[in-house]
Amino acid sequence: MSTLRVENLTKEYGDVTAVDDVSFEIEDEFVVLLGESGAGKSTLLRCVNGLTEPTSGGVYLDGESLAGSQPEVGMIFQQHNLVDGVSAYLNALNGSLERSGFLESLFQWQSREDKKRALEALETVGLLDEAHQRVSQMSGGQQQRVGIARALVQDPSLLLADEPVASLDPASAETVMEYLKKAAGLHEVTALVSLHQVNIAAHFGDRFIGLRDGQLLFDCGPDELTAERIDRLYGNVETVGLAETTRTGGDSESRDGTGEQADDRRVQA
Numbered sequence: 001m002s003t004l005r006v007e008n009l010t011k012e013y014g015d016v017t018a019v020d021d022v023s024f025e026i027e028d029e030f031v032v033l034l035g036e037s038g039a040g041k042s043t044l045l046r047c048v049n050g051l052t053e054p055t056s057g058g059v060y061l062d063g064e065s066l067a068g069s070q071p072e073v074g075m076i077f078q079q080h081n082l083v084d085g086v087s088a089y090l091n092a093l094n095g096s097l098e099r100s101g102f103l104e105s106l107f108q109w110q111s112r113e114d115k116k117r118a119l120e121a122l123e124t125v126g127l128l129d130e131a132h133q134r135v136s137q138m139s140g141g142q143q144q145r146v147g148i149a150r151a152l153v154q155d156p157s158l159l160l161a162d163e164p165v166a167s168l169d170p171a172s173a174e175t176v177m178e179y180l181k182k183a184a185g186l187h188e189v190t191a192l193v194s195l196h197q198v199n200i201a202a203h204f205g206d207r208f209i210g211l212r213d214g215q216l217l218f219d220c221g222p223d224e225l226t227a228e229r230i231d232r233l234y235g236n237v238e239t240v241g242l243a244e245t246t247r248t249g250g251d252s253e254s255r256d257g258t259g260e261q262a263d264d265r266r267v268q269a
């Protein structure tokens, strides 16, 4: 397990501050990054995996600065980023490219260990029987599971996923999230996953970081993911029908240091 520390991270694009002085630390958890479109989720994840250079602040994995692309960081994208014309197995095996190198991957010089890892990763996401099927013949959910397998083959200590289920129907989205959470647990990786579906987030997250206009609005556990917090994040739009009124009587504190009390409505998973 690894510790990810994001410290005063800021990313500006001209006049737009996409990520605004965000700090948090996560360890051994499955953390969901919530926020509406444009809140800065993708930019934050891209800064963490080195695809985007922050304007200021830093990102550290186990105390080491994460600048530039890092093999310890596995990334799952919304659009799979798979090679359509080849099998699920070869796509999964491609994850080893991040560790071994381009030539080895091009000539399929991956080690026996890598090949074993690719099959194990496909088994983790329930696709061992489909290992030799072309990705282009698979459903969107299956393709995303291949994307998870590929990230696992990279043997990361930190798993990032940017809206991994945004383009899937609700049932497939649940299935993919189940496999993603299982994979993170089995491989003991810290995971940071951006989602905009609050109900799915509430079902799977161990912890929730809310971003609004690039700023950290809350950082809380499942008991503190209240409808009021979600309303503030989305402006009363997305929570219609999601929030149930339940009286908790709890007095838990938020982790964002505001000392704010959890209100008495919680989002139902």
Ligand SMILES: Nc1ncnc2c1ncn2[C@@H]1O[C@H](COP(=O)(O)OP(=O)(O)OP(=O)(O)O)[C@@H](O)[C@H]1O
Binding pocket: 013, 016, 017, 018, 035, 036, 037, 038, 039, 040, 041, 042, 043, 044, 163
């Ligand atoms: N390469 C870029 N150049 C200029 N502005 C950008 C760039 N990338 C993001 N932005 C801006 O930064 C802000 C945050 O965008 P970002 O994509 O990180 O948000 P998001 O929460 O991931 O939203 P979405 O889910 O729609 O991608 C937005 O105002 C966006 O227009």
